[in-house]
Amino acid sequence: MKAIRDMSTGELAAFICSHLKKYEIDVVLSGGSCVSIYSNNKYVSSDLDFVDNQYFIRGAKVRDALSEIGFYEENRYFKNSETDLLIEFPPGPLSVGEEAVKEVAILKYTTGELRIISPTDCVKDRLASYYHFDDRQCLEQAILVARDNKVDLAEVERWSSHEGKPDKFAEFKRLFEKRKT
């Protein structure tokens, strides 16, 4: 097994996800680190956001499991001396905007199996920040993921309308088409 210090973002996330699974803690990677993974690190995130998919897991159980692999809690984050990546457990449920995430992707690494939101949900997740907070960085991240992965744009369009943001989707699509080639 690789040392934590030598693991890529995906490898470390898979290692943590599989380790927690041994303790029946079912988590799914969401947020900016999914952009790192789906864009081959064209965007680098500083934390791993794992959403607890069962809702009622006790904090002590997570703390005990993570301490076994050298992570300690500090201000709601978990740190490890071998990596600068921080682990966070944002509050659930696993959702993009108003809708629940229904399908979770699984990526296999030598360090373990990573449960992660799909590229399509990753694009929605980033667009949600663009739609609601006008965050242009997140718009750029959504374009990166859509360019490098198989993304269901019709589904993203349906979701965008449901979020009440068809105009902003049109702007995303215009930029995406422009940069696709």
Place this chain on the structure above:
Amino acid sequence: MLEPLLGSTNAERVLVFILTRNEGYVREIARVLGGDPDSIQKQLAKFESGGVLVSRTAGKTRLYSFNPRYPFLKELRGLLEKAVSFYPESQREALLMNRRRPRRRGKPL
């Protein structure tokens, strides 16, 4: 009114305030709806860490508003709106009838 559901009067104060004013800060919420500022602060922090609220700073003031990405926001708003409709007139006015238009600095009242 929603205390049995939300667990505390301060939780209701904070959410109702933000529903009616769109955003708010600790001292303002405490002044309008009563309550101890420290307890209001703790409640705001709790809602922020639970993903219900988000905050930003304006100068030295931390302003809280609903997190537009909170998946139950529409339903939460509906519940709070109904609660506010049961509030006494004086309290509804205190929440809703505040000056929102700009006031030039130095302008006499």
